[in-house]
Amino acid sequence: MTIIRIGSPQASRFLARSIYLHKGPRVTGLKKDPQEAFTTNTGYKYEKSENNLKYIKGFLQDKYAISDDLALQVLTHKSFNNGVMPYNEKLSAMGSKLANLFFAKYVTEGSTNNENNVNGKNLDVLGSPIAKELSGRMTMGLFARSNELNKVMFWNSYGHGLGFETSGEMKVSAQMMYALIGAVAFSHGKEVGEQFIREKLLGGRASVEDITVRLVSGETSSN
Amino acid sequence: MIKGTIHQTWSRSLGVVSRRSYHVPSINKALKTEYDTINDYGSYKNNVFTHRLPESTAQQSPSLVALHSRLNLPSKYSLSTLSQALNLNINDGLVNNFGLNTLGKNLLSYYVSEHLLVKYPRLPMPIHNVAVDSLMGHETLHEIGKIWGIQVDSSTKLDKYLSQESEFIKYGKLRFLSEQQKGEVKESGVHELSSQESKTKIDSSFISDEAQAYASAVRSIIGGLYTHTGEEATKKFIQDHILSRKLPLEEMFQFNQPTRELVRLCDKLNFAEPLEIRLIAETGRLSAHAIYVAGAFCGTEKLGEGIGSSIAEAKTRSVVNALMSYYLYSPLDSEGNAAKVPSDKDYKFEGIVGLGDVSI
Numbered sequence: 001m002t003i004i005r006i007g008s009p010q011a012s013r014f015l016a017r018s019i020y021l022h023k024g025p026r027v028t029g030l031k032k033d034p035q036e037a038f039t040t041n042t043g044y045k046y047e048k049s050e051n052n053l054k055y056i057k058g059f060l061q062d063k064y065a066i067s068d069d070l071a072l073q074v075l076t077h078k079s080f081n082n083g084v085m086p087y088n089e090k091l092s093a094m095g096s097k098l099a100n101l102f103f104a105k106y107v108t109e110g111s112t113n114n115e116n117n118v119n120g121k122n123l124d125v126l127g128s129p130i131a132k133e134l135s136g137r138m139t140m141g142l143f144a145r146s147n148e149l150n151k152v153m154f155w156n157s158y159g160h161g162l163g164f165e166t167s168g169e170m171k172v173s174a175q176m177m178y179a180l181i182g183a184v185a186f187s188h189g190k191e192v193g194e195q196f197i198r199e200k201l202l203g204g205r206a207s208v209e210d211i212t213v214r215l216v217s218g219e220t221s222s223n
Numbered sequence: 224m225i226k227g228t229i230h231q232t233w234s235r236s237l238g239v240v241s242r243r244s245y246h247v248p249s250i251n252k253a254l255k256t257e258y259d260t261i262n263d264y265g266s267y268k269n270n271v272f273t274h275r276l277p278e279s280t281a282q283q284s285p286s287l288v289a290l291h292s293r294l295n296l297p298s299k300y301s302l303s304t305l306s307q308a309l310n311l312n313i314n315d316g317l318v319n320n321f322g323l324n325t326l327g328k329n330l331l332s333y334y335v336s337e338h339l340l341v342k343y344p345r346l347p348m349p350i351h352n353v354a355v356d357s358l359m360g361h362e363t364l365h366e367i368g369k370i371w372g373i374q375v376d377s378s379t380k381l382d383k384y385l386s387q388e389s390e391f392i393k394y395g396k397l398r399f400l401s402e403q404q405k406g407e408v409k410e411s412g413v414h415e416l417s418s419q420e421s422k423t424k425i426d427s428s429f430i431s432d433e434a435q436a437y438a439s440a441v442r443s444i445i446g447g448l449y450t451h452t453g454e455e456a457t458k459k460f461i462q463d464h465i466l467s468r469k470l471p472l473e474e475m476f477q478f479n480q481p482t483r484e485l486v487r488l489c490d491k492l493n494f495a496e497p498l499e500i501r502l503i504a505e506t507g508r509l510s511a512h513a514i515y516v517a518g519a520f521c522g523t524e525k526l527g528e529g530i531g532s533s534i535a536e537a538k539t540r541s542v543v544n545a546l547m548s549y550y551l552y553s554p555l556d557s558e559g560n561a562a563k564v565p566s567d568k569d570y571k572f573e574g575i576v577g578l579g580d581v582s583i
Contacts (some may be wrong), residue, residue, distance in 0.1 A: 097329075112265035118275075123323060127256075128258075172330070
């Protein structure tokens, strides 16, 4: 006689249950069909496919390439499917700190005619709106949008149809950008991470600096 | 033109329809900042400040020279910058520490985060944030500032005159109190909260102005080190003074539903086998003081073990032990040393990146 222990793999084979997988709006107590749960509102299925990763891979190119696993993690927000899949929170924590540090150094590195400089660095610029906003969420969100980096993102909103900011897309896009910076820094080191910001975020068309100037200039002219 | 209107107009031109709630930073008018063009960073000047403390004056301050020596700062680090790092006042003409503080904060934030993210990649985010706060929060930096021997300039001009105190002494002290605040009579056991302190009040605790001033000075000293000696020396300084402090991470955890959390974690990690909590051994349940040993298993893999005076306690301890082993994991490199951080020379990615917390 064969004894099967409850909870053992053999038992789960014999005692397999038929579970109803629900599609459509959420109903308390019903398990969602993974096929649907792992698909975004725009129809992108959660997977390491070329279609999903092409935007950020194209942006990073070979010089700043990251692994497919990391790239998928960059694109995945905590809100997607209750955070079951690896998401970008830790990458984002790294990237935002690196971006803040880089831009603080960037605005103070040039020559200055301010006689109150400290060893050639003009620190008076650090409290200015542009210095604060260069690594800000709105700037990063708009940069991601203008470079089509947020075309494929795995996230959930309470209202996908709402505006860029109201739906949370700006915040999620910005977090994805920070995560991208963090992923490059994790994969290649801090120096390359800073080089990446300088070359890709400041060097290309619709650079972070252009976006910030436009964001902030309205404000300064109104003062 | 109203700020929101500009933003909405521009957002629409990008094909975005949004309702404004994002706050674009605004300029601090009290600083009387002037600049040529908005992104000509070298042209920014805060006209509220007239000058920096001359180096020749700073050299005459014994307290400043002593602090410089005590912190073992390099000779390249000028005394005038150190004095600036201790000045939080805005209205005395001397440049204050705002810029140095911002630089120092960014440097500290990066190196502290990098250290924690690489050394403890699986820390849940709330614990990570508490750990960051215990390394570079106001209270910690306040303590560090006191350990460094920074003194507060709390005597009024009259007190200084009567005690014939040299005017240079104050340049080596922490300056954040106004003359009026210095002259206020203090009642023992009574503390009137300032407007800034009131903002930080939670229940009966608050961050004092003094703690904030000390923290600001410590960050500014770090910022000053960067301006004079570069990033590598600053990193070393942060490692020596901040990251070397003991961090009781295991005391920061508190689990409300540990078993559920472990089940969710096993799901997230795609473990093939279900989680089982089994009794491994017992001293005899009819004995006077029975002791049980339980283990949390995933198939044949033991994730954690716990000892307790009841089966429930032993099981809970085994689950908590499994969770702690997971969360406090610290990766090693191929040579068995702690994994390098991205800012290290010859960095090679050998650690792991945290996958994110599980929702309970």
